Amino acid sequence: MQLIYLVAAGGTIEKVYSEQTGTVRNADSKIERYFRLLRLPDAEIRTTHVMNKDSLEMTDADRRQVLDTVRQLLAEQPAPMIITHGTDTMVETGLLLKKELPDLRYPIVMTGAMTPLGFEGSDGLQNLTESLLAVRLLPPGIWLVIHNQVFPIDQVRKDREKAQFLPT
Amino acid sequence: MQLIYLVAAGGTIEKVYSEQTGTVRNADSKIERYFRLLRLPDAEIRTTHVMNKDSLEMTDADRRQVLDTVRQLLAEQPAPMIITHGTDTMVETGLLLKKELPDLRYPIVMTGAMTPLGFEGSDGLQNLTESLLAVRLLPPGIWLVIHNQVFPIDQVRKDREKAQFLPT
Amino acid sequence: MQLIYLVAAGGTIEKVYSEQTGTVRNADSKIERYFRLLRLPDAEIRTTHVMNKDSLEMTDADRRQVLDTVRQLLAEQPAPMIITHGTDTMVETGLLLKKELPDLRYPIVMTGAMTPLGFEGSDGLQNLTESLLAVRLLPPGIWLVIHNQVFPIDQVRKDREKAQFLPT
Amino acid sequence: MQLIYLVAAGGTIEKVYSEQTGTVRNADSKIERYFRLLRLPDAEIRTTHVMNKDSLEMTDADRRQVLDTVRQLLAEQPAPMIITHGTDTMVETGLLLKKELPDLRYPIVMTGAMTPLGFEGSDGLQNLTESLLAVRLLPPGIWLVIHNQVFPIDQVRKDREKAQFLPT
Numbered sequence: 001m002q003l004i005y006l007v008a009a010g011g012t013i014e015k016v017y018s019e020q021t022g023t024v025r026n027a028d029s030k031i032e033r034y035f036r037l038l039r040l041p042d043a044e045i046r047t048t049h050v051m052n053k054d055s056l057e058m059t060d061a062d063r064r065q066v067l068d069t070v071r072q073l074l075a076e077q078p079a080p081m082i083i084t085h086g087t088d089t090m091v092e093t094g095l096l097l098k099k100e101l102p103d104l105r106y107p108i109v110m111t112g113a114m115t116p117l118g119f120e121g122s123d124g125l126q127n128l129t130e131s132l133l134a135v136r137l138l139p140p141g142i143w144l145v146i147h148n149q150v151f152p153i154d155q156v157r158k159d160r161e162k163a164q165f166l167p168t
Numbered sequence: 169m170q171l172i173y174l175v176a177a178g179g180t181i182e183k184v185y186s187e188q189t190g191t192v193r194n195a196d197s198k199i200e201r202y203f204r205l206l207r208l209p210d211a212e213i214r215t216t217h218v219m220n221k222d223s224l225e226m227t228d229a230d231r232r233q234v235l236d237t238v239r240q241l242l243a244e245q246p247a248p249m250i251i252t253h254g255t256d257t258m259v260e261t262g263l264l265l266k267k268e269l270p271d272l273r274y275p276i277v278m279t280g281a282m283t284p285l286g287f288e289g290s291d292g293l294q295n296l297t298e299s300l301l302a303v304r305l306l307p308p309g310i311w312l313v314i315h316n317q318v319f320p321i322d323q324v325r326k327d328r329e330k331a332q333f334l335p336t
Numbered sequence: 337m338q339l340i341y342l343v344a345a346g347g348t349i350e351k352v353y354s355e356q357t358g359t360v361r362n363a364d365s366k367i368e369r370y371f372r373l374l375r376l377p378d379a380e381i382r383t384t385h386v387m388n389k390d391s392l393e394m395t396d397a398d399r400r401q402v403l404d405t406v407r408q409l410l411a412e413q414p415a416p417m418i419i420t421h422g423t424d425t426m427v428e429t430g431l432l433l434k435k436e437l438p439d440l441r442y443p444i445v446m447t448g449a450m451t452p453l454g455f456e457g458s459d460g461l462q463n464l465t466e467s468l469l470a471v472r473l474l475p476p477g478i479w480l481v482i483h484n485q486v487f488p489i490d491q492v493r494k495d496r497e498k499a500q501f502l503p504t
Numbered sequence: 505m506q507l508i509y510l511v512a513a514g515g516t517i518e519k520v521y522s523e524q525t526g527t528v529r530n531a532d533s534k535i536e537r538y539f540r541l542l543r544l545p546d547a548e549i550r551t552t553h554v555m556n557k558d559s560l561e562m563t564d565a566d567r568r569q570v571l572d573t574v575r576q577l578l579a580e581q582p583a584p585m586i587i588t589h590g591t592d593t594m595v596e597t598g599l600l601l602k603k604e605l606p607d608l609r610y611p612i613v614m615t616g617a618m619t620p621l622g623f624e625g626s627d628g629l630q631n632l633t634e635s636l637l638a639v640r641l642l643p644p645g646i647w648l649v650i651h652n653q654v655f656p657i658d659q660v661r662k663d664r665e666k667a668q669f670l671p672t
Contacts (some may be wrong), residue, residue: 114187129633137641209484351526
């Protein structure tokens with residue numbers, strides 16, 4: 001049984017629709033509900049909810065908090081890790097991790113979604129499924145996995161108009 | 169084959185998620201895409217898109233426009249009708265129709281949704297399905313059909329906190 | 337709160353796919369799982385599982401058992417009722433009910449599905465949604481409700497090739 | 505843009521429910537319909553339908569036909585490949601490919617499903633998503649990818665009772 005960490009840091013992938021306000025927002029984490037749609041007989045997913053924010057609102061302190069959580073989990077027991085994060089500043093957080101965590105023994109995969117999990121046309125479950133496979137195959141390092149693409153974190157940027165990631 | 173009019177006037181039921189802005193909004197009509205999920209061997213649905221607005225933004229002129237469309241369709245060929253509309257002011261528009269259309273020969277059913285069609289937990293397809301059945305069985309008049317409930321338009325109000333309709 | 341009986345007598349609507357045998361079959365009832373996808377704030381659904389058979393395998397004794405269950409429920413507390421049943425012999429069972437239950441105070445709606453609940457293209461949830469609305473609006477009697485159509489039980493037949501019901 | 509071959513050889517993943525017979529069977533290929541649910545901005549999928557059979561009915565000649573198709577595609581233009589196949593004899597076909605194709609330049613990933621695409625609880629789209637990611641990361645060779653697991657084709661067997669694959 002493969003241990004895989006899932007660190008949930010908010011972003012579009014976890015947004016919900018509020019019937020009272022008529023808006024989408026980050027509220028409680030819903031990612032575990034979607035993991036149950038997958039068959040993972042050989043994976044033990046250990047989920048940590050760090051925060052649930054739109055990534056445009058994340059501060060340097062927030063990114064430090066993600067880093068601290070990652071560091072603490074890997075210190076307890078090294079294992080592959082997925083971080084779900086808003087796509088707008090995913091690269092920024094990833095670059096901080098790359099700088100601060102030079103001696104990784106396993107891959108850390110950052111992913112997210114353009115449309116929230118469970119909304120028509122969502123890419124969320126695809127990206128989670130891909131990331132779960134990617135952490136089993138990638139070498140140590142910080143990666144961004146989305147839309148059937150795999151990027152080293154320092155060779156990728158978001159194209160907001162196209163709602164996709166491109167190599168730099 | 170039963171002719172049924174579908175007049176689409178916007179509201180939550182037709183909202184879409186924009187990947188560029190990260191918000192839900194009324195854009196193009198998507199209701200016909202969802203009709204295709206239903207089996208309607210004996211119904212000919214004729215759809216008219218009047219507007220696509222959040223119903224809190226509808227003006228008196230907008231309501232008049234809905235009325236004019238309804239009047240024109242029924243003048244051409246009388247038939248049962250469904251109006252999809254934002255839930256916040258659905259009753260207001262319905263009461264205008266009731267006042268201005270005293271001699272209906274068929275029912276007009278107003279419906280909508282608390283969560284947009286195609287979002288997790290949406291009540292949109294349920295309400296469309298119910299309304300399509302209700303126009304076959306109800307007597308002439310203006311009705312509100314939602315969540316397995318049928319109300320005469322002058323005996324219903326929205327409870328916003330509960331996200332449901334209650335008898336007055 | 338409106339009491340509605342749901343009598344589940346098997347048929348395609350409840351079939352499941354078996355990964356061990358690679359076939360679809362009637363096993364445990366799954367209909368209540370799908371009711372949870374609907375918003376029914378004013379309905380109290382009381383479900384009774386009579387049997388879970390392909391309706392081509394139902395015997396006269398099976399139909400009697402359905403009749404006995406219906407009679408017993410209505411004797412305890414009269415209320416509208418939905419019977420989910422295989423489409424191939426739904427009319428036969430319905431005609432027995434019509435003959436044996438002459439003094440109904442509420443409608444009994446028979447429904448089912450051409451494709452099991454939860455399979456791509458299934459009509460099961462549509463038919464359940466329609467039936468739940470129909471029992472609120474129809475007069476006493478035995479009815480067949482499916483695909484946005486409403487038939488008195490003695491004026492309908494299944495067209496197997498088209499997978500739909502037609503008036504006789 | 506990455507070229508990826510998809511060779512469709514039938515199996516449960518492509519089975520459909522027939523409303524006329526009430527059974528599941530292999531008919532036309534439906535796999536491309538499900539690919540459209542995925543975002544693949546950097547992949548060009550080229551699909552070849554070899555056959556659409558239950559894999560328990562595949563003969564040695566059928567397996568040869570799969571081999572010939574694979575060989576021909578790779579001769580024209582070498583590229584990563586996914587083969588969708590019934591799970592019961594997937595390993596057998598994979599071992600034939602391993603024996604007959606010793607000098608692969610790209611990975612060939614075999615996958616399938618325990619429950620057909622689009623049926624409730626199906627693992628089909630998960631397995632396709634994983635395989636599409638796996639062909640980008642795996643070294644040349646014949647692999648079996650399913651349920652977040654990656655096996656060399658000669659180190660895996662199906663456990664039919666559990667409906668999963670295990671290492672040998």
